[in-house]
Amino acid sequence: MKPEPRSWGRWPRARHELRALRWRHEPLPLAPEDSPALPAGNGRSYGDVALNDGGILLDARGLDRFIAFDPHRGIVRAEAGVLLAELLELVLPAGWFLPVTPGTRFVTLGGAVANDIHGKNHHHAGSFGHHVTALELLRSDGSRFRLSPDERPKLFRATVGGLGLTGLITWVELALRPLGPAPSAPSAPSAASEARPADSRPELRIETETLPFEGLGAFFDLSRDSDEAWEHTVAWLDLSPGAQERARGLFMRGNHASREEGTGDPSSRSAPGGPRGGEPGAGMADRELLRAAGLLPPRLSVPFVPPVSLVNGVTVALFNRAYRLREGRRRGRRKVPLGPFFHPLDGVRHWNRVYGPGGFVQWQCVLPEGEAREGLAAILRGLRLGGAASFLSVLKVFGEREGVGVLSFARPGVTLAVDLVHRGIETLALLDALDRIVVEAGGAIYPAKDARMAPATFRASFPGWEAMGPHLDPALSSSFWRRVTGSDSAANTGAHERAGAHSGRER
Amino acid sequence: MKRCLIVGATSAIAEETGRILAREGARLVLAARDRAKLEAVAADLALRGAQVEGVFPFDALDPEGFEALVARADEALGGFDHLLVAHGVLPPPGEVDREVHERLASLRVNAGSVIGLLTAVAPRMKARGTGVIAVIGSVAGDRGRRSNYEYGAAKAAVHAYLEGLRAELAPAGVRVLTIKPGRVDTPMTRDFEKGALWATAPQVARGMVRAMERRQGVVYLPGIWRWIMLVLRVLPESLFRRLPL
Numbered sequence: 030m031k032p033e034p035r036s037w038g039r040w041p042r043a044r045h046e047l048r049a050l051r052w053r054h055e056p057l058p059l060a061p062e063d064s065p066a067l068p069a070g071n072g073r074s075y076g077d078v079a080l081n082d083g084g085i086l087l088d089a090r091g092l093d094r095f096i097a098f099d100p101h102r103g104i105v106r107a108e109a110g111v112l113l114a115e116l117l118e119l120v121l122p123a124g125w126f127l128p129v130t131p132g133t134r135f136v137t138l139g140g141a142v143a144n145d146i147h148g149k150n151h152h153h154a155g156s157f158g159h160h161v162t163a164l165e166l167l168r169s170d171g172s173r174f175r176l177s178p179d180e181r182p183k184l185f186r187a188t189v190g191g192l193g194l195t196g197l198i199t200w201v202e203l204a205l206r207p208l209g210p211a212p213s214a215p216s217a218p219s220a221a222s223e224a225r226p227a228d229s230r231p232e233l234r235i236e237t238e239t240l241p242f243e244g245l246g247a248f249f250d251l252s253r254d255s256d257e258a259w260e261h262t263v264a265w266l267d268l269s270p271g272a273q274e275r276a277r278g279l280f281m282r283g284n285h286a287s288r289e290e291g292t293g294d295p296s297s298r299s300a301p302g303g304p305r306g307g308e309p310g311a312g313m314a315d316r317e318l319l320r321a322a323g324l325l326p327p328r329l330s331v332p333f334v335p336p337v338s339l340v341n342g343v344t345v346a347l348f349n350r351a352y353r354l355r356e357g358r359r360r361g362r363r364k365v366p367l368g369p370f371f372h373p374l375d376g377v378r379h380w381n382r383v384y385g386p387g388g389f390v391q392w393q394c395v396l397p398e399g400e401a402r403e404g405l406a407a408i409l410r411g412l413r414l415g416g417a418a419s420f421l422s423v424l425k426v427f428g429e430r431e432g433v434g435v436l437s438f439a440r441p442g443v444t445l446a447v448d449l450v451h452r453g454i455e456t457l458a459l460l461d462a463l464d465r466i467v468v469e470a471g472g473a474i475y476p477a478k479d480a481r482m483a484p485a486t487f488r489a490s491f492p493g494w495e496a497m498g499p500h501l502d503p504a505l506s507s508s509f510w511r512r513v514t515g516s517d518s519a520a521n522t523g524a525h526e527r528a529g530a531h532s533g534r535e536r
Numbered sequence: 537m538k539r540c541l542i543v544g545a546t547s548a549i550a551e552e553t554g555r556i557l558a559r560e561g562a563r564l565v566l567a568a569r570d571r572a573k574l575e576a577v578a579a580d581l582a583l584r585g586a587q588v589e590g591v592f593p594f595d596a597l598d599p600e601g602f603e604a605l606v607a608r609a610d611e612a613l614g615g616f617d618h619l620l621v622a623h624g625v626l627p628p629p630g631e632v633d634r635e636v637h638e639r640l641a642s643l644r645v646n647a648g649s650v651i652g653l654l655t656a657v658a659p660r661m662k663a664r665g666t667g668v669i670a671v672i673g674s675v676a677g678d679r680g681r682r683s684n685y686e687y688g689a690a691k692a693a694v695h696a697y698l699e700g701l702r703a704e705l706a707p708a709g710v711r712v713l714t715i716k717p718g719r720v721d722t723p724m725t726r727d728f729e730k731g732a733l734w735a736t737a738p739q740v741a742r743g744m745v746r747a748m749e750r751r752q753g754v755v756y757l758p759g760i761w762r763w764i765m766l767v768l769r770v771l772p773e774s775l776f777r778r779l780p781l
């Protein structure tokens with residue numbers, strides 16, 4: 030068995046024995062003498078939360094069936110391996126959308142729960158776990174539990190954001206968000222309880238506005254002014270070489286467009302209406318609907334891994350400049366389909382290959398509001414001094430809702446995500462330094478994006494982590510967990526040795 | 537709208553085929569031996585747009601049930617115009633050492649039950665004068681290979697049977713389709729090392745639905761296997777035997 034790049038960052042590599050799951054009612058295919066196992070979704074986590082080097086991966090993608098859908102109340106139940114992209118095909122025709130979506134729709138329900146993911150609407154809707162009405166957990170001893178905020182709430186809280194370590198999630202039940210403008214109280218996820226008119230024609234676009242800004246102060250002002258009236262907010266930050274400390278970027282905000290304004294334009298005509306919309310058993314979205322929503326599968330692909338990273342100082346500068354000019358020109362309000370607004374990176378398959386054989390690292394932190402401005406400035410300075418150019422950098426202010434899970438990442442504060450080419454020790458040492466800033470500020474690093482934080486950083490990020498203890502499934506483990514809890518001999522090595530191991534693998 | 541009976545509906549290939557038919561809004565009757573699996577597949581296909589008119593038990597080792605199954609499906613669908621037969625087992629390697637009853641059981645599942653089912657179906661289809669019978673055979677039925685000749689022998693029997701049935705039913709307007717998949721990544725082949733020639737179940741399902749709509753008798757899926765098997769079929773046994781198959 031050769032170590033393979035399996036996570037989205039393509040680093041680190043790991044060896045696995047894959048076991049495909051296909052039936053939710055069957056026990057886990059594990060024998061007492063087996064090495065530790067880990068449930069795995071669609072491999073969209075960047076680092077090692079979905080890796081289990083030297084162990085078994087329980088591939089949950091084969092659990093891909095829908096179980097029940099109430100198109101009037103917007104409650105859907107599906108097996109945990111269903112992709113959000115697939116779920117959308119079921120619920121869109123009936124006028125529903127995801128309550129929370131990450132920047133890609135190619136993640137599974139199980140993965141979305143296990144990382145308690147967040148989207149651009151955190152300040153209105155919280156994170157994914159806030160909308161999970163129930164789920165089933167299957168443990169290695171064969172026991173099964175129905176979990177919800179009211180049923181075994183402690184195990185529920187350990188499982189949401191639980192990184193796959195409490196058992197296999199077999200199915201998830203989710204409260205959806207109706208398409209179209211937010212219901213009167215935007216923060217109430219129970220909008221789902223409203224009955225839907227049977228002839229509702231879904232509005233498949235987002236009304237969006239892009240505003241250029243320069244300086245962190247300007248970003249915070251825009252964010253504060255937009256919080257109330259805009260359901261989705263996010264900023265792209267230009268972190269090309271030398272530009273890091275200017276904190277120049279584009280602030281994007283969006284709301285689900287309303288139908289009335291949309292009459293007469295092409296996408297409202299191609300949306301399905303009449304008998305299909307809102308009817309139970311109406312079936313899946315057809316190509317027309319998916320096209321109108323901008324949710325067709327990508328046509329572009331990066332076909333192979335180039336021998337060297339195509340991402341470097343020069344290309345980062347070019348891309349960010351082009352992006353700023355292009356988006357800057359689109360200033361003002363316009364309507365865009367759902368897909369390009371929420372999942373801009375899904376337009377190109379395998380885009381993570383452009384980073385070459387060494388892979389790349391994402392680093393995402395959250396800083397408490399009070400420390401955010403100074404902390405961010407220090408981080409940007411650190412990136413410039415470290416000579417690290419980030420291809421795509423994202424900044425967002427989270428809302429007030431604390432996460433559901435013991436290990437939920439999204440919490441009140443400001444989050445920054447950057448992508449860095451993995452240059453070995455240089456990169457790791459820089460990120461260790463940035464971690465220090467985050468820990469000092471009382472913030473956290475996001476496990477879904479991480480492959481390198483030190484155990485102390487993890488403990489500082491998730492002070493309640495020990496509450497996971499009684500809920501962990503003894504047959505399950507992950508590379509991430511062994512690393513951050515120090516139960517892995519390799520876990521305590523410093524950046525130096527980890528970098529050595531990295532360049533060693535490249536040979 | 538197609539009215540289709542799917543036998544072995546919980547097989548990976550059949551399930552993917554069901555999903556394509558569901559998108560078209562087909563009316564389906566599903567039959568398989570495991571109730572829990574069958575219910576899971578049925579609920580999913582219904583949400584994907586199928587009208588599931590019935591789920592019935594089917595055990596390939598219980599020929600007494602065949603006639604009843606076909607009758608119930610006919611009733612539920614008002615006479616089905618499509619039949620898909622997809623169940624099967626792959627006996628473990630180590631061919632010479634097998635127990636007689638094990639070997640005969642695999643032959644009954646892979647060949648006997650198919651012929652038994654068709655015996656119940658053919659007269660009804662013939663009387664209706666229309667419809668498509670699609671049965672999954674295998675490239676393994678084209679030559680006897682060291683690694684799976686027990687399986688291959690059953691599939692070869694099915695191929696020959698279908699060829700004859702095709703000739704008999706053609707004048708009545710009923711089409712008989714032999715599907716010969718190559719290597720497909722499904723639970724049946726769970727323990728195999730997967731290489732370049734392996735197809736996915738959705739890929740084979742798409743090819744199968746396409747073939748059901750065309751006037752084809754035998755179809756290899758994916759299409760490359762037509763050429764591979766063309767070469768392998770004409771190879772003299774003295775050479776074929778030396779291939780690492």
Ligand SMILES: Cc1cc2nc3c(=O)[nH]c(=O)nc-3n(C[C@H](O)[C@H](O)[C@H](O)COP(=O)(O)OP(=O)(O)OC[C@H]3O[C@@H](n4cnc5c(N)ncnc54)[C@H](O)[C@@H]3O)c2cc1C
Binds near residue numbers: 141
């Ligand atoms: C382009 C891109 C954009 C992204 N944008 C965002 C974003 O905006 N916000 C955000 O929060 N995240 C974002 N992410 C990260 C991504 O949403 C998460 O990593 C997500 O969890 C990946 O889901 P997956 O199905 O690929 O799961 P994997 O990465 O395969 O697994 C993730 C975790 O879930 C566990 N798991 C998977 N399935 C199960 C199961 N059935 N039962 C129990 N545990 C299970 C695994 O053990 C692992 O710990 C982004 C990722 C990419 C590539």
Ligand SMILES: NC(=O)c1ccc[n+]([C@@H]2O[C@H](COP(=O)([O-])OP(=O)(O)OC[C@H]3O[C@@H](n4cnc5c(N)ncnc54)[C@H](OP(=O)(O)O)[C@@H]3O)[C@@H](O)[C@H]2O)c1
Binds near residue numbers: 569623673717724
């Ligand atoms: N996979 C390949 O590489 C390949 C290649 C060529 C041809 N094929 C053929 O394709 C068809 C579908 O197979 P698959 O690959 O999709 O594999 P699969 O998912 O393993 O399906 C096999 C199905 O056969 C059913 N079955 C086995 N014994 C049975 C019995 N006694 N009674 C009733 N049902 C029985 C199984 O039911 P349970 O779930 O209850 O066990 C299962 O649903 C088979 O005819 C196979 O021979 C497969």
